[in-house]
Amino acid sequence: MAPSFREVLKSGKFVITSEIGPPKGTNIEKMLHHIELLKDEVDALNVTDHQSSVMRFPSIGGCLAIKEQGGEPILQVTCRDRNRLALQAEFLFAYTRGIRNVLCLTGDAVVVGDHKAAKGVFDLDSAQLLKTIRQMEAGKDLGGNDLDGTVEFCAGAIVTPEANPLEPQLIKFEKKIEAGAEFFQTQAIYDLDKFAKFMEYARQFPVKILAGIILLVSARMAKYMTDNVPGVSVPQNLIDELAAAPKGEAINKGIEIAGRMIATIKKESMCDGVHVMAIGKEEVVPSILKAAGLAS
C-alpha cells in the first residue's frame, strides 16, 4: 500500500503537492484530465473550495475523483459557506470515503466572488476548524456528544510568510499549530531571501512547511499579483525577466522561473517541500516539475 500523505511528510523526502480547480458546472472532463496528468507526479493534490468565493463543483467531489483515480487528495475546507454542523458532517463523510488530508482555511470574503449578495457564514475560523478535527478524532463533536465512529486526518493550514505586518500572521500561525496543524502550504513566495528568514523562524515548530509556488504567466500577472494579492510581492527582476520574454513565450519563462525556484528551495533544503499552483494552467505543472529537475 502506498504511504499516506502524513507518512510522506514525516519521511523527510522533498514533498510536492499541487492543486486542482473544479469546474463551474457539471462538465468535469478537464478536471479529470488534470487529475490524471498530475496524480502520479505529486505526493498529494489539493482541491479548492469555491476558490475566491466563486461557486464551483465542490472540493469533496474533486477529492473523490482523485481517490477513484488512485491519487492522494487534500480536501480544502473553508469556513465561509457552512456552519459547524455542516463542516463536521463534511469531515464525517470525507473520512468514510477514504479522504485523509484536510487543509483548513478561513475562506475569502463572499464579496470578492461571484455571489456577492450571499451570506458569509464564518461560524468557525481556521484555528477553530483545526481544533474541531482534533476534537472529532477524540470521539466528540463540537456539541460535546459522542461520535459513533471517529475521523482521523492529516490536517494542514496556510500561512503568508511575506505579510505586512507580519507578526499578527505569525501569531495566527502559532495558534494554528497549537490547534493541531501538522503542515502548512504557504501563500505564493517569490523572494527566496525573505522566505529563508521566515523559515529561520518557522523551523522551531514541529510542522512541515511547503512553499507556495504560483506560476507566473506574464509580467502583467506578476504586477497584478504584487498590487492586489495580500502578502505577495514579485521582485522587479522577475517581472523584468517575464517582460523580456518573446511574444507568446512568457509562460515558458514563468515555468522556467518556477522550476528554478523549486530547484533552489530543494537544493538548499530551505523547507520541506513545495505546493505548486498553476491556477487554470494545471496542464503545465509537469513541465514546472521537469524544469525543477523533479519530474518522475
Next chain:
Amino acid sequence: MKSITKQKTFEEIERQLEGFDRVYIAGCGTCATMTKTGGREEVLAMKERLQELGKLVTGWTVIPTACDEMTEVAIKENNGAIQSASCILVMACALGVHKLSTYIDKPTMPALDTLFIGVEDDPGCFQEVCAQCGQCVLGETAGICPLTACHKGLLNGPCGGTNNGKCEVDKEKDCAWTLIYQRLEQQGRLDLMRKYHSPRDYNVAPRPRTAKIT
C-alpha cells in the same frame, strides 16, 4: 449611540405606496434628523415629491424620538390627519416604524433602511463598533470589537486576506486585527492575541432577544 439609516430609493418608496393615495408622513427628531434621513427638511422634501406623484399628504410630523413611549402622545395629537390617511410613511429607523405600528392601526411603510447602531467618530462619519452579540470581548481586544470591525467576525486573529493593514473587501478599510494588534502591542498585552477563542455561543440569548430590568 445612533441608529444609522439611509433613505430607500424613491422608486422603492413609490412601490410600497402603490394603492395608497392618502399618506401621512412621520419623521424622527433624533437619529434620523442627525443623519439627515428623516428630519424636518427631509420630511418636507418627501411631502413635495409625494404630492408631485399625485398623492394626498394628509399631514406630517417629526416625532421627538420615534422609538420612545412619547410617540403615543404625538400620534394622539395628530390623530385627525392620521385617521384620514390610508397609510403612514415612516422616516425613522426600524425601531420607530415598529413603535408607530403598535399605536396606529394602519399600514406603516418604512421610508428608510436601518443600517446599524453606530457612533460618530468624526463629524458626519458613523461607524459600527458593536454588533450587540451578548458576549463582550473588548477587554481582550483593546476596545476594538473583532466581531464587528472584522468583515468576517474572526475571533482568533487576522485572515490571510489582510494587506498592508487593510481589509480584503475594501482597500480603504482598516483591518480590525491589525488595529487590535497595534493597540495590544502598545499596551504590552500581545499575549492576549495568542489566546485561543472557542467557537462563539450564538445561543447566548435566543433570538429575538428580550430583557426585563427589575
